[in-house]
Amino acid sequence: MSSAKSIDIAVIGAGPAASPRQSAGGFHRRNVLLIESAPRLGGSVTAAMHRALCGLYSQAPQSPLDTLNAGSQREVIAQMLELDPASVLPKPLGRTWVLEFPAAAYEAALLKGCDKPNIQRMMNTRVTNIRRKTTGITAIQIESQWIEIKTVIDCTGSGAVMQMAGEDTMQPPDSQRMLGDTRSA
Secondary structure: OOEEEEEEEEEEOOOHHHOHHHHHOOOOOOOEEEEOOOOOOOOHHHHOOOOEEEOOOOOOOOOOOOOOOOOHHHHHHHHHHHHOOOOOEEEEEOOEEEEEOOHHHHHHHHHHHHOOOOEEEEOOOOOOEEEEEOOEEEEEEEOOEEEEEEEEEEOOOOOHHHHHHOHHHOOOHHHHHHOOOOOOO
């Protein structure tokens, strides 16, 4: 079966771990394919009652934008603040701080981040198979179509694509040796 298209980067899953800006932000001149099994972006954040993100702040922030790291997370927060400034608020939760927000603002911010000519979205879509060469994934299958890829970023939350590929694709050989696994040496 021949491939219908070739993609530089396939991002599988569009939940909080794979905000499109985070995954595709560094690849401005690359063809990016974002594949999400749900009908909307945001994963568990937009699909469930989960309306807060943790791990953004090391102390009480002065503003929602006072995150530990700059870049894509601040861009998404800035977009949410434009959409609903009264509802995007850092709040204490025990001894830590979380960012609370409405799911609609989060999803709208992610959609805006995906609105780039080099990012193609495929919603309600699952990767059904992979092709590999040695320890790398070279193509993914969606329904009956094969798509050649140069890089895959598995942001499914469960590592579904990596599981399809097999255990030896999860860690490069050098990492395996560093961890004491000498089977591939």
